[in-house]
Amino acid sequence: MLTVAIPKGALLKETIQLLQQVGLDFSAFLDSSNRQLQIVDPTGTMKGLLVRAQDVPVYVEYGQAQLGIVGYDVLREKKSAVAQLANLGFGYCRMSVAVKQSSPYQDVLDLPAHCRVASKSVNCAREYFHGLDLPVEIIPLYGSVELGPITDMSEAIVDLVSTGKTLKENGLVEIKKLFDSTAYLIAHPLSYRLNVEGIDHWMTQLRGTAMNTYN
C-alpha cells in the first residue's frame, strides 16, 4: 500500500481537500480530538502519515512515504533528495527579507556588513546573503521571527509572508522577495521511477485535480 506524508499546519486543510477530491479520505486528521498520526483511508487504498511540514521530505527521502505534500520553501530549505512531481498551486506565500519600518534600510544593499538576520529558514537566508557577498550573522529561531528586529536582536529577518498582516501589525516592511512558494507533490525518487504501486496514477490524478481547482 502506498503511503503519503501529510503536513500539519497551514497546508493541512487544503491537502486533505485535494486528497478527498481524488477519492482518498484522510479527514480524520482534521479532527483535533483525534490523536492518531497514521491512518488508512476508508477504502483501504492509501496510508496517511500526519507529520510536521519540515518533516514531510524526510519521510519521503527515507522511503517511509512514497508520496508527500509540502511547501516549496521547505524543499529549498532542506534540499532533500526527493522528486518534485507537481506544483499544486495552493498554499501561496513568499520568502522575504523584512526590516523595521522605522529603520534606515530601504533595500537589502543598504544593510551593513556583519548585521544580524533572524530566520527559521537559515539555509535560504544564508544562501541569499552569500550570493550578495554580504557577510551577515544568521540567528536561527523557531517562530515569532518578527520579534528579532522589534527587540533589536537583529536588523532584519528572512521569513514567509502571505497576507502581510503579521509584518504590518508588528511595524515591519518587506524590502526584498527571495522567492514564491506553493505546495508541491513530491515522491521517493526510486519508487517513482519504478512506478511502485501505480504512483504515476496518483500523480496524474492529484496534479490534474489541483490544476482544475487552483489554476
Ligand SMILES: Nc1ncnc2c1ncn2[C@@H]1O[C@H](COP(=O)(O)OP(=O)(O)OP(=O)(O)O)[C@@H](O)[C@H]1O
Ligand atoms: N502564511 C503562511 N505562513 C507560513 N507558512 C505558510 C503560510 N501560508 C502557507 N504556508 C506554507 O505552510 C508551511 C508552514 O506550515 P506550518 O503552519 O506547519 O508552519 P511552521 O510554523 O513552519 O511549522 P511548525 O509548527 O512545524 O514549526 C510553510 O512551509 C509554507 O509552505
Ligand SMILES: O=P(O)(O)OC[C@H]1O[C@H](OP(=O)(O)OP(=O)(O)O)[C@H](O)[C@@H]1O
Ligand atoms: O503574512 P501573514 O499572512 O501574516 O503570514 C506570515 C506569518 O505566518 C508565519 O508564521 P506562523 O503562523 O507559522 O507562526 P510562527 O511565528 O510560529 O512561525 C510566518 O512565519 C509569518 O510570521
